[in-house]
Amino acid sequence: MAAIIEWRLAGEMERRRLLARGGTAAPDPELVKSVTDLVQRVRLRGDEALAEALDRFHCVKAGLRVGAAELEAAGGELDDTLKEAVRMSIAQVRAFNETALARSHWRVERDGVTVGELVRPIESAGLYVPCGKGSFPSVLIMLATPALVAGVGRIALVVPPCVDGRVDPAVLFAAHELGLTEVYRSNGPAGIAALACGTATIPAVRKLVGPGSPAVSVAMAAAQRLGCVVETGFGPTDLMIVCDGSADPRLLAADLLNEAEYGFDSAAVLVGTDRQVLERAAAELAAQIDELPGPRRDYAEKSVRGNGGIVLVGSAEEAMAVANAYAPEHLQLAVAEPEAWLPLVRHAGAVLLGQWTTPAASNFAIGTPATLPTTGFAKVTSGVSVHTYLTRIPVAQLDKDAFWRLAPTIIALAEHEDFPAHAATVTVRQN
Numbered sequence: 001m002a003a004i005i006e007w008r009l010a011g012e013m014e015r016r017r018l019l020a021r022g023g024t025a026a027p028d029p030e031l032v033k034s035v036t037d038l039v040q041r042v043r044l045r046g047d048e049a050l051a052e053a054l055d056r057f058h059c060v061k062a063g064l065r066v067g068a069a070e071l072e073a074a075g076g077e078l079d080d081t082l083k084e085a086v087r088m089s090i091a092q093v094r095a096f097n098e099t100a101l102a103r104s105h106w107r108v109e110r111d112g113v114t115v116g117e118l119v120r121p122i123e124s125a126g127l128y129v130p131c132g133k134g135s136f137p138s139v140l141i142m143l144a145t146p147a148l149v150a151g152v153g154r155i156a157l158v159v160p161p162c163v164d165g166r167v168d169p170a171v172l173f174a175a176h177e178l179g180l181t182e183v184y185r186s187n188g189p190a191g192i193a194a195l196a197c198g199t200a201t202i203p204a205v206r207k208l209v210g211p212g213s214p215a216v217s218v219a220m221a222a223a224q225r226l227g228c229v230v231e232t233g234f235g236p237t238d239l240m241i242v243c244d245g246s247a248d249p250r251l252l253a254a255d256l257l258n259e260a261e262y263g264f265d266s267a268a269v270l271v272g273t274d275r276q277v278l279e280r281a282a283a284e285l286a287a288q289i290d291e292l293p294g295p296r297r298d299y300a301e302k303s304v305r306g307n308g309g310i311v312l313v314g315s316a317e318e319a320m321a322v323a324n325a326y327a328p329e330h331l332q333l334a335v336a337e338p339e340a341w342l343p344l345v346r347h348a349g350a351v352l353l354g355q356w357t358t359p360a361a362s363n364f365a366i367g368t369p370a371t372l373p374t375t376g377f378a379k380v381t382s383g384v385s386v387h388t389y390l391t392r393i394p395v396a397q398l399d400k401d402a403f404w405r406l407a408p409t410i411i412a413l414a415e416h417e418d419f420p421a422h423a424a425t426v427t428v429r430q431n
Contacts, residue, residue: 002282002305004275006312007322019326021238021267021375022307027218035218039193043226046199053190060165064201066172066183074172085364086137086174092367093145097386101149104387107395112402118393121151125389126195126228128188128210129171131160133263137174138364142371143209143384144178150389156182156205158191188212189219196223207231209384211371231388233377236265238308239359240328242319243281245274246336251355252277253284255332258359260303261296267307268300269326271319278310285310320344327378330359349378403429 005014017023041049047064054060075083107116127143129136140157147155157180159167167185175183184191184202191202198204208223210216211234224230239259243252252270260268272278289300313319320341323331327347335341338353345351349372352362363370369383398406407426414422 002285002310004278004282004310004312007271007318008314010311018269018309018311019376021236021265022302027214031215032218035189035215036222038189039196039219039222039226042190042193042199043197046194046197047201050186050190050194050199050201053187054161054185057187058161058165060161060185062161062165062185064184064186066167066185068181070167071172071176071181071183074169074176077169078173082170083173086141086170086177089138089141089364089367090145090174090177092365093141094149094367096367096369097146097149101386101390104390104392112399112405114395114397116395118395119390120393121153122207122389122391123152124154124156124205124207125152126192126205126208127155127157128192128195128208128212128216129157129159130188130210130212130216131162131168131171132213135168135170137168137170139211139371140171140174141178142369144175144180146369146384146386147209147389148178150386152389154182154203154205155180156184156195156202158184158186158188158195158202160188160191161185188216192216192219192223196226196228204228207389209371209388210234231381231384233373233375233381234371235374235377236267237262237330238267238269238326238328238374239330239332240269240271240323240326241332241334242323242341243270243272243274243277243334244316244336245277247272247274247277247281247334248355249277249280250284252281252334253288255334255355255358255360256281256285256304256308257288257292257300258363259330260300260308261292262303263299264302265307266299266303268303269308269311269328271311271313271322273313273315273319275312278312282310316341316344320346323348327373327376329372329374329378330362332357332359347376347379349373349383 050064104119125147129140159171162168194202195205195208207229209231220230237259241252241256256268256270259266289297292300324346329349331348332352333341334355350362350368369385372383373381410426411423
């Protein structure tokens with residue numbers, strides 16, 4: 001059973017361990033060198049280096065591009081229940097992002113000054129969907145659907161092959177349902193390098209989006225240095241549940257394990273104001289972890305006891321202070337009146353209100369972004385949505401009276417900054 005940490009009595013080292021998800025370290029220098037060298041090989045040798053990486057890391061000699069026939073055939077390998085789940089998930093994500101897009105354009109007028117913003121899609125995006133610890137069609141849905149809603153002109157997808165050399169049929173089915181045709185089978189870091197640099201088979205894109213392993217994160221950083229914009233902050237998953245005395249301990253444990261089962265680098269934290277609820281949740285956690293199959297059981301054990309924990313706090317304010325310092329990827333408010341706690345949220349990738357709004361529902365079915373900033377990046381960035389694939393263009397218009405009302409401001413700042421041509425745009429209109 002996980003020990004309960006009383007936050008006001010916890011030492012600095014214990015607090016730091018929890019907030020750092022067990023002690024997140026910088027990338028291994030050897031990994032950085034290895035991946036950087038691979039990126040350079042792809043930059044210099046293109047498809048040849050991609051084929052070598054496929055053979056070396058995946059023992060696969062298949063072609064890089066996934067053909068139309070393979071995309072169309074993928075659905076035949078899946079049962080109808082899964083296919084309907086993929087379709088429903090796409091519909092939910094599309095609905096959320098269409099609403100967000102509709103509210104992105106705006107314009108207001110006051111005293112002759114009209115201002116607003118146009119939003120326009122970026123010209124191309126490269127998406128990366130991992131395939132190591134499992135099959136992740138939901139990741140593709142969360143990455144690609146907002147890009148399609150935004151109207152991105154070109155979308156290229158890179159997916160590592162499965163052990164048999166084929167690309168995951170569930171991911172291919174999702175791609176086919178979304179209408180994606182540019183799909184590549186590639187080692188992750190090598191494929192990211194190709195999307196950033198361009199090769200004979202994989203033309204370069206302007207922006208890269210997608211989560212992945214430490215090696216993928218290093219490749220993304222290298223791609224950024226090569227001039228490709230990278231959406232950052234998608235590392236190992238983490239979840240924090242904040243609860244009060246009304247929470248069901250059995251549900252707390254089940255929802256906490258939702259993120260804990262992803263891998264050894266995941267983190268799951270339970271913060272509560274009621275000791276009895278936390279003690280019962282701890283007992284439930286121990287029992288439910290034991291019921292998981294390996295390796296999920298080992299992942300969950302490390303995620304909760306090594307990288308996460310159970311924290312007792314004295315008030316709602318203290319609970320949310322811990323949550324905001326942690327800046328979780330997913331924040332579930334398992335409290336009697338979650339709306340009353342919501343104003344206290346400052347940093348989170350997504351907020352889930354109440355115990356019916358589960359992390360699994362968020363990941364698969366609600367439609368809100370589920371590729372979210374992890375490891376504290378929620379303090380500075382947001383999840384993948386239609387806004388990820390848009391540029392915002394300010395628009396302004398002045399009538400004559402508004403121009404002359406602003407003219408003294410223009411002249412004063414122009415003269416202070418020694419820009420006579422700026423000032424002349426006012427004085428020339430006085431004649």
